[in-house]
Structure formats: C-alpha cells, structure tokens
Amino acid sequence: MRESSSKIQRRPIPLVSTIGGAVIQFFHPLLHFTGTAWVIVKSSRLLLNSAKRRLFQKLFNHQLYSTGVRALYINVVVGALIGVLMISRLYDYLPGEALENQFGSLFVLIVIRELGPLISGLILIARSGTAVTYEIGYLQLRGELGVLRGLGVNPAFILLLPVVIAFPVSLLIMFIYFDVVVFLSSYFMIWLSDPSARFAGLSMAVLQQIQTSELLINALKALLGGLMIGLVSIHFGLKVSKDHLSISNAISTSVTIQLAVFLALNVLLSYLAYSR
Amino acid sequence: MALIVNNFRLEFPGNLLFEDLCLELPTQVICGVESCVLGGTTSLLKGLAGLIDQATGEVLINGISTFGLSERERSQHVAISYEAGGLISLFNVYQNIILPLEYHNRLDKDISARVHALCEMFALDTQLLLSFPYDLNDVQIRIVNLIRALIVRPSLCLIDEFDGGMHEEMIEIAFLGLKEFQKTHATTIIIATSQDVLLGEMDCAYKIEAHKLVEFKF
Numbered sequence: 001m002r003e004s005s006s007k008i009q010r011r012p013i014p015l016v017s018t019i020g021g022a023v024i025q026f027f028h029p030l031l032h033f034t035g036t037a038w039v040i041v042k043s044s045r046l047l048l049n050s051a052k053r054r055l056f057q058k059l060f061n062h063q064l065y066s067t068g069v070r071a072l073y074i075n076v077v078v079g080a081l082i083g084v085l086m087i088s089r090l091y092d093y094l095p096g097e098a099l100e101n102q103f104g105s106l107f108v109l110i111v112i113r114e115l116g117p118l119i120s121g122l123i124l125i126a127r128s129g130t131a132v133t134y135e136i137g138y139l140q141l142r143g144e145l146g147v148l149r150g151l152g153v154n155p156a157f158i159l160l161l162p163v164v165i166a167f168p169v170s171l172l173i174m175f176i177y178f179d180v181v182v183f184l185s186s187y188f189m190i191w192l193s194d195p196s197a198r199f200a201g202l203s204m205a206v207l208q209q210i211q212t213s214e215l216l217i218n219a220l221k222a223l224l225g226g227l228m229i230g231l232v233s234i235h236f237g238l239k240v241s242k243d244h245l246s247i248s249n250a251i252s253t254s255v256t257i258q259l260a261v262f263l264a265l266n267v268l269l270s271y272l273a274y275s276r
Numbered sequence: 277m278a279l280i281v282n283n284f285r286l287e288f289p290g291n292l293l294f295e296d297l298c299l300e301l302p303t304q305v306i307c308g309v310e311s312c313v314l315g316g317t318t319s320l321l322k323g324l325a326g327l328i329d330q331a332t333g334e335v336l337i338n339g340i341s342t343f344g345l346s347e348r349e350r351s352q353h354v355a356i357s358y359e360a361g362g363l364i365s366l367f368n369v370y371q372n373i374i375l376p377l378e379y380h381n382r383l384d385k386d387i388s389a390r391v392h393a394l395c396e397m398f399a400l401d402t403q404l405l406l407s408f409p410y411d412l413n414d415v416q417i418r419i420v421n422l423i424r425a426l427i428v429r430p431s432l433c434l435i436d437e438f439d440g441g442m443h444e445e446m447i448e449i450a451f452l453g454l455k456e457f458q459k460t461h462a463t464t465i466i467i468a469t470s471q472d473v474l475l476g477e478m479d480c481a482y483k484i485e486a487h488k489l490v491e492f493k494f
Contacts, residue, residue, distance in 0.1 A: 051381030135366065142361050150327050151376045151424075152351030158379070159366075 036235050040164050043156035056162065063162040067128040068170030074123055075177040082115060083185025096194050103190070104205030111182050112206075112214055113274060117221040118266055120174035121229070124167065125258045129233045132163055133254045136237025137247040145238075160234050168226030175218055217273045224269075225262050232258050278303035278464045279432060284333035286316075286323045293319055295487040297333070301480070303431075304458050306465045308475040310483040310492055311437060317468040317484065318359065321434040324466070325354045337432045337464070351376045355425035359437035359468075362421045363409040370405040373424045382428075394423045397453040399446065414441050419450065426457055435467045439474055451477060 046052045090099055090106065099106075139145055139159065148155040183206065190197045236254035240246045277300045284297040293316040301307050311317040323331035326342035335342045337353050345353065355376075363372045373391055377383050384390065395402050400419050409417060418440065425433050439447045451474065454465060467478065472494065475481040481492035 049381070052379065055378055138365065142365065144361065144364050146327070147358065147362050147364065150322075150325065150350075150356050151379075152345075152347040152349070153376060153379045154347060 032239075033231070033235050036238060037231055039156050040160045040231075040234070043154050043161050046154060046157045052157065055158065059158055059162040060166055063166035064169060066131075067124070067163075067166050068173040071123060071127055071170065071174055072177055074127065075120065075174055076181050078119055078123065079178045079181030080185040082111075082119070083182040084189055086110065086182070087186045087189035091193065096190075100190060100194070100197055100202070103186075103202055104207075104209040107183065107186065107206050108209040108214060112179055112210065112218070114266075114270060115182070116175045116178045117218060117225065118263075120171055120178050121221075121225050121262045121266065122259075124171055124174060124226070124229055125255060125262065128167070128170070129229050129258050130251050130255060132230070132233035133237045133251045134247060136160070136234055137240035137250050140238055140240045141242065141247065163234060164227065164230045167230035168223045171226040171229075172219065172222035175222060213273060217269055221266060221269055225265055228261055228265065229258050232261070277301065278338055278462070279466075280334070280336040281324065282334040282336075284323065284331065284335060286319060286328060286331045288330060292487060294323070294484075297488050299482075299489055301464050301466075303338075303462045303464055305479040306454060306458070306467060308478040308481040308492070309466060309468045309489065310472075310475060310481065311468040311470050315484055318436050320484070321356060321436050321466065321468060324432075325356050325434055326350070327356070342432070348380050351380050351382075351428055353431045355428050355430035355433045357418070357421040357425040357433070357435040357438075359418070359440060360414070361417070363412075363417060363424075365409055368406055368408050369412070369420050372409070372420060373405075373427055376424070376428050390427060391423070394426060394453075394457075397456060398423060399449050399453075415446065418442075422450070426461075426463075429461050430463055433463050433465045435465065438467045438469050439471055447471075447474060 047056060087099075094102065136159070145155040145159070148158070183203075187197070187199055187202055190202070232254055236250040236257075240250050279299065279301040281297060281299040284294055284299075286292075286294045297320075309317055309320065319328065322328050324335050324342065326335065326345055331343070340349065340353060342350075342354055363369070364375070367375065370391065374383065374387060377387065391405070392402055394400075395405070398419050400416065400423065404412065404416060404420075409420075412420065418438075422435060422438075425435070438450065442450065457463065458465065467474075469475060475492055476494055482489040483492045484490075
C-alpha cells in the first residue's frame with residue numbers, strides 16, 4: 001500500500017524531468033553557440049594590447065588572404081558564367097535596345113541586390129566555412145587548443161577571432177568581385193550582339209541606379225552573413241570529439257545550418273528592405 | 277625551496293589519482309618521476325602546472341601558486357613539454373617555438389640566435405625550423421616541445437616522457453642539454469620517464485605509490 005502510494009507520488013517527477021530535459025535539449029545548442037560567441041567577443045579586448053594586436057594582424061591577414069583573396073578565381077568563374085547566362089536569357093524577353101536601356105535597373109535588381117550576396121555567401125560557405133570547421137575540429141581532436149592554454153596563450157584570440165573578423169570582410173570583398181565580374185561578362189555579351197554599346201554608358205547606367213539603401217543592405221548582409229558563417233563553422237569545429245567520424249559529422253551539420261540560416265537571412269533582409 | 281607542493285589532490289569521477297601529495301624541490305634540480313602506462317604521470321604534470329581544474333591543494337613555484345595564474349604569469353613561470361602532439365598544426369616549427377614569447381611581447385632581438393642555440397644544444401637540425409609539425413617524427417616533435425618549453429626560461433619546466441622512442445645517444449645529448457641549460461637559468465625541472473637508468477642520473481627520483489610520490493629506490 002505504502003509502495004503504491006509512493007509510486008503515485010513519484011509520477012509527476014518523470015513528467016517534470018522529461019519536460020525539463022526537452023527544454024534543456026532545445027536550448028543547449030543555442031546556449032553553447034552563445035557561449036562560443038561570447039568567449040570570442042571577450043577575447044577581442046586583447047586587441048587593446050599593441051603587441052597582441054601585431055600578432056593578430058598577422059593572423060588576420062593570413063585568414064583574409066585564404067578566405068577573401070584566394071576566392072577571387074572561383075568568383076570570377078561563377079560571376080562570368082552568371083553574366084553570360086543572365087544576358088542571354090534576358091535577350092529572349094527584351095529586344096536589344098530595350099535591354100540596354102533597362103540594363104542599369106535590371107543589374108541592380110538582380111545582381112547587386114540578390115545574386116551577388118547570395119552566390120558570394122554560398123561560395124564562402126563551400127570554400128571557407130567547411131575549411132574552418134575542419135581546421136578547428138582537427139585542433140580540437142588533437143587537444144591543441146588545450147596546449148595553447150598551457151602556453152598562456154588565449155586560443156580564442158589567435159585562432160577564432162581572426163576568422164570571425166575576416167569572414168564578414170571577405171564576404172564584402174567577394175560581393176565586389178562578383179558584381180564587377182558579372183558586369184564585365186554582361187557587357188561582353190551585350191557588345192557581342194551590339195558592338196556600338198558603350199562601356200562607359202552601361203557603367204553609368206548601373207552607378208546611377210545604386211542607392212545608399214542597396215549599399216547599406218549589402219554591407220549588413222556581409223556583416224551578419226559573414227559573422228554567422230564564421231561563428232557556426234567555429235561552433236561545430238569545437239564540438240568535435242575523439243570519435244574519428246565526428247569531424248565529417250561536424251562539417252556536414254555545420255554546412256547545413258549555414259546554408260539554411262544564410263538563405264533565411266538574405267531573404268529576410270531583402271524582404272524588409274526592398275518590399276513596398 | 278623553488279617548488280612546494282602541499283596536499284595535492286586530483287580525482288576524476290570514480291578515479292582517485294593523487295591524495296595528500298607533498299613535494300619540495302630546490303631551484304636548478306632535475307627531478308625524475310617514474311612513469312608507467314596509465315600511472316597518472318601526465319595528469320600529475322598537468323595538475324602541477326595548474327592545467328586541470330579538478331586539482332586541489334597548493335602548488336607554489338617561487339611562492340606563486342600555479343592554480344589560477346594569469347596568461348602572462350603562466351608563460352613566465354611554468355612550461356610543459358608534451359609526450360605526444362603539443363605543437364600547433366597551423367604554425368611551422370619556428371612559429372611554434374616563439375609563439376608564447378611573441379604573444380606576450382617578450383621577443384628579444386636575439387630570439388633567432390636563442391632558438392638556434394637551443395636547437396644546437398638538443399641536436400635538432402635547424403633546417404626543420406621552417407617545417408610544419410606533420411613533417412616531424414615523434415622524437416623531433418618532443419625535442420621541439422622541449423625547446424619551446426625552455427625558450428621562455430620558466431621557473432618550473434615539466435617534461436612528459438622525455439625519452440620515448442629516443443636512442444641512447446640522443447637521450448644523453450638531451451639530458452646533458454638540460455643540465456647545460458640549468459647552469460645559466462634558475463629552472464626546476466621535473467621529468468616523467470620509464471627508464472631506471474635515466475632516473476639514476478637525476479638529482480632526485482620518485483615513483484607514484486598509493487596516490488603519493490615516494491622516493492624511487494634503485
């Protein structure tokens with residue numbers, strides 16, 4: 001009798017623990033992610049020290065070179081192909097002269113506002129997001145972050161902060177590469193069908209259409225998108241365990257989340273900024 | 277005494293490694309600790325360095341506790357040379373060696389000469405300075421770890437499995453190198469090793485028994 005009453009009394013406990021467990025399980029990744037971001041932000045105070053700033057500058061330049069500068073070739077290839085494809089498809093709907101007249105507004109609408117940020121972000125995720133998750137995961141797997149702590153060196157400052165700052169800067173650089181290359185390849189396609197088309201005229205048409213809002217929104221997409229890609233890459237790299245499959249699992253999950261969040265961010269910002 | 281350890285205790289869940297461990301070492305001595313597989317020597321060295329949160333008690337090096345050292349204090353007072361790995365894969369050997377000094381703005385003008393002198397002392401080919409950790413074999417990695425530990429001129433240097441994989445001649449060179457280093461630097465050195473012969477060469481030697489350090493009898 002006493003046993004059955006104690007069973008009755010215990011019933012709510014599994015329910016509470018199940019609900020509590022589910023809540024913790026839901027918020028734990030978010031808390032972990034926030035914690036990672038906080039540790040990195042906190043390490044940025046070391047930039048006030050000039051010697052550490054010099055070391056940071058060296059590591060940041062290296063990261064920016066691998067993430068932003070070395071992405072030039074793939075941006076050129078993708079941008080050139082998109083320019084060719086875009087103009088060839090537009091010619092199907094607009095006669096030659098009409099396309100040249102509308103080129104400025106179409107270019108801003110399609111390339112500068114949407115395709116530039118989107119494709120550059122996808123290239124950043126594919127080229128550098130995966131690489132950073134692997135690098136950090138490898139360091140984590142080999143216990144090298146602990147080694148740095150043992151040397152009295154802040155691992156967040158020398159390994160993570162350069163990534164978090166270089167990614168938004170790289171993304172902004174990639175937007176510029178992409179837009180310039182798409183413009184050049186578009187001009188080339190227009191010139192092929194109409195050799196009288198003037199480069200300066202088309203350039204001015206585009207420049208006149210660019211407004212401050214486009215520049216601000218693109219800067220915001222680069223800043224938020226780059227930060228998000230960098231932080232997610234690092235977060236999943238740090239979650240790597242001793243299991244040999246954990247690096248590939250981390251890369252896979254990291255890329256999936258980066259794609260979903262980056263696309264959602266782009267759609268949201270474009271919707272908020274450009275919808276009437 | 278340079279190093280004073282009082283009531284050192286280290287326990288992981290379900291595994292008590294050390295309890296009431298006490299040790300006192302003067303400066304400029306080389307102290308050996310006999311290591312055996314899963315004997316806890318790596319944990320002991322990391323614990324003494326203040327790198328394991330679960331460690332309690334008191335570990336003082338020249339009167340300063342190794343628990344809760346700031347980054348800069350850690351890089352000045354305690355250095356640890358790891359048995360395996362221990363180098364940062366993203367940096368080359370030279371960058372790995374000078375990293376703690378560069379980070380704490382302690383690079384001298386003669387840093388390159390100091391690195392080369394230590395390489396010579398421990399018979400490390402200076403051409404390897406531009407190599408990356410993955411280019412090195414286990415012994416070279418251990419020697420680079422040792423050079424990086426000594427370059428900061430620490431008060432306490434903890435060396436894990438000093439001799440693993442080394443042939444006798446190399447062990448002798450490295451050990452003489454440590455003695456040579458100690459002539460000009462006030463560093464207390466603790467070495468974990470499984471070789472009785474090497475333990476016999478040291479100023480004092482201990483083994484782990486019943487969660488404590490007891491004198492090693494030859």
